[in-house]
Amino acid sequence: MSNDNLMFTATEHGQSMHAKVKAFIETHIEPIEAQFWEECHKKNPDGNWENWEWPEAYENLRKQAREEGLWNLFLPDDTLGAGLSVTDYAPIAELTGRSLLAPHVFNCNAPDSGNMELLWRYGTQEQQDKWLTPLLEGETRSVFCMTEPDVASSDATNMQATAMVDGDEIVINGSKWWSSGLGDPAVDVLIVMAYTADESADRHHQHSMVLVPVNTPGVNIKRMLKVFGDYDAPHGHGEISFENVRVPVSHFIGGPGKGFEIAQGRLGPGRIHHCMRCIGAAEKSLELAVKRGMSRTAFGKPLLQLGGNFERISEARIKIDQARLLTLYAAQKMDAQGTKKALTEISAIKVVAPTVLQEVVDMAIQIHGGMGVCQDTMLPGFYAQARVLRLADGPDEVHKTMIAKLELKRQGFSRSAKSDKA
Numbered sequence: 001m002s003n004d005n006l007m008f009t010a011t012e013h014g015q016s017m018h019a020k021v022k023a024f025i026e027t028h029i030e031p032i033e034a035q036f037w038e039e040c041h042k043k044n045p046d047g048n049w050e051n052w053e054w055p056e057a058y059e060n061l062r063k064q065a066r067e068e069g070l071w072n073l074f075l076p077d078d079t080l081g082a083g084l085s086v087t088d089y090a091p092i093a094e095l096t097g098r099s100l101l102a103p104h105v106f107n108c109n110a111p112d113s114g115n116m117e118l119l120w121r122y123g124t125q126e127q128q129d130k131w132l133t134p135l136l137e138g139e140t141r142s143v144f145c146m147t148e149p150d151v152a153s154s155d156a157t158n159m160q161a162t163a164m165v166d167g168d169e170i171v172i173n174g175s176k177w178w179s180s181g182l183g184d185p186a187v188d189v190l191i192v193m194a195y196t197a198d199e200s201a202d203r204h205h206q207h208s209m210v211l212v213p214v215n216t217p218g219v220n221i222k223r224m225l226k227v228f229g230d231y232d233a234p235h236g237h238g239e240i241s242f243e244n245v246r247v248p249v250s251h252f253i254g255g256p257g258k259g260f261e262i263a264q265g266r267l268g269p270g271r272i273h274h275c276m277r278c279i280g281a282a283e284k285s286l287e288l289a290v291k292r293g294m295s296r297t298a299f300g301k302p303l304l305q306l307g308g309n310f311e312r313i314s315e316a317r318i319k320i321d322q323a324r325l326l327t328l329y330a331a332q333k334m335d336a337q338g339t340k341k342a343l344t345e346i347s348a349i350k351v352v353a354p355t356v357l358q359e360v361v362d363m364a365i366q367i368h369g370g371m372g373v374c375q376d377t378m379l380p381g382f383y384a385q386a387r388v389l390r391l392a393d394g395p396d397e398v399h400k401t402m403i404a405k406l407e408l409k410r411q412g413f414s415r416s417a418k419s420d421k422a
């Protein structure tokens with residue numbers, strides 16, 4: 001595994017955690033991962049999503065990871081989390097990205113990690129006691145509901161779901177989909193982003209985030225969505241409707257109209273975590289490609305030594321290392337100057353990392369031949385991850401537009417940047 005972060009040396013604590021996570025993954029996760037997902041598919045047959053469940057190994061591994069102090073590694077708080085900076089966490093998240101199970105084992109999986117960080121940063125004490133503590137303990141799971149089926153949600157101001165104040169309650173109406181993690185049997189809370197009309201505010205201060213317990217009357221899970229024909233059970237991605245759902249006004253996060261401000265804070269770290277995991281998945285894919293390509297022969301030579309395959313391996317190495325450097329650069333800027341000062345770098349890596357993963361996995365699949373698209377390797381899972389991440393948390397085009405606007409602004413063309421609504 002290439003992890004020579006020469007320019008970005010991790011602290012001693014970061015290096016020690018990295019070594020422990022690496023040993024845990026190699027000893028306890030890698031040997032059982034293929035069998036784990038096979039059992040998962042057996043336990044969660046199609047069409048039965050109300051009763052989805054994790055295999056027994058899931059809780060056992062999580063318990064063991066927690067006992068070894070490998071828990072909530074993403075959270076910079078040194079009491080509630082591992083106390084790692086973004087730069088320290090980057091190579092650790094990369095390690096976990098080599099596996100589709102490891103992020104769950106260390107309580108570092110999306111969307112829970114982003115939701116926990118959001119509650120840690122913006123939640124009231126009461127909200128933290130009720131929802132953050134059990135999430136940090138790994139007892140419950142959470143969902144982030146922003147995207148809607150009826151509007152182009154890459155422009156979040158299109159959102160139609162409403163969260164209106166009525167006395168001391170918030171009334172929520174509308175539909176959401178692609179609500180990730182909704183199938184998990186431990187889900188107990190949804191963070192719903194919705195429109196709260198306020199004529200005195202601009203269009204970026206008319207949306208709120210509201211905590212909605214999943215069993216509140218009026219919350220209806222309509223169906224689970226498949227990704228390339230797979231339900232991703234028991235985590236899953238759901239479509240959900242809200243019909244006159246009532247919760248106390250104390251369930252606003254940060255107050256009414258603060259949705260966009262908070263989303264920017266939530267999505268920054270969440271996005272870079274996804275990118276770090278993409279780089280780990282790309283490394284793993286490259287390793288699989290080399291192993292397969294050197295152990296199988298055709299036309300009298302190892303597959304890798306045939307027509308252009310060496311070049312494909314070298315291109316993969318170059319792309320992965322470029323993506324890693326850009327990710328570490330973004331991480332370091334976030335640590336030094338905060339998320340809001342690192343928007344260009346976060347958007348840049350959000351475009352680069354999933355694209356690199358998609359290209360590297362595609363190459364690895366090609367080297368594997370038919371084996372590359374079946375359940376015998378993690379490549380199909382990595383491919384779905386890469387393709388999905390070019391849409392989720394903002395499609396590539398939206399991030400590129402953002403980078404261009406920031407660049408124009410940086411060069412003094414702020415009016416032209418503002419006039420482009422996209």
Ligand SMILES: Cc1cc2nc3c(=O)[nH]c(=O)nc-3n(C[C@H](O)[C@H](O)[C@H](O)COP(=O)(O)OP(=O)(O)OC[C@H]3O[C@@H](n4cnc5c(N)ncnc54)[C@H](O)[C@@H]3O)c2cc1C
Pocket residue numbers: 111144145146147148151152153154155177178179180181227237388391392393394395397398401422
């Ligand atoms: C597996 C998966 C998990 C997800 N998890 C979550 C989740 O947990 N919570 C949640 O709220 N959402 C989630 N999403 C939703 C995801 O964030 C949205 O799909 C994404 O934001 C795009 O919104 P949309 O699907 O409405 O596409 P649209 O807004 O309809 O956009 C479609 C396409 O239009 C083009 N486009 C849009 N804007 C521009 C532009 N400015 N310039 C050029 N072209 C443009 C792009 O090609 C884009 O892909 C998930 C999605 C997937 C697939």
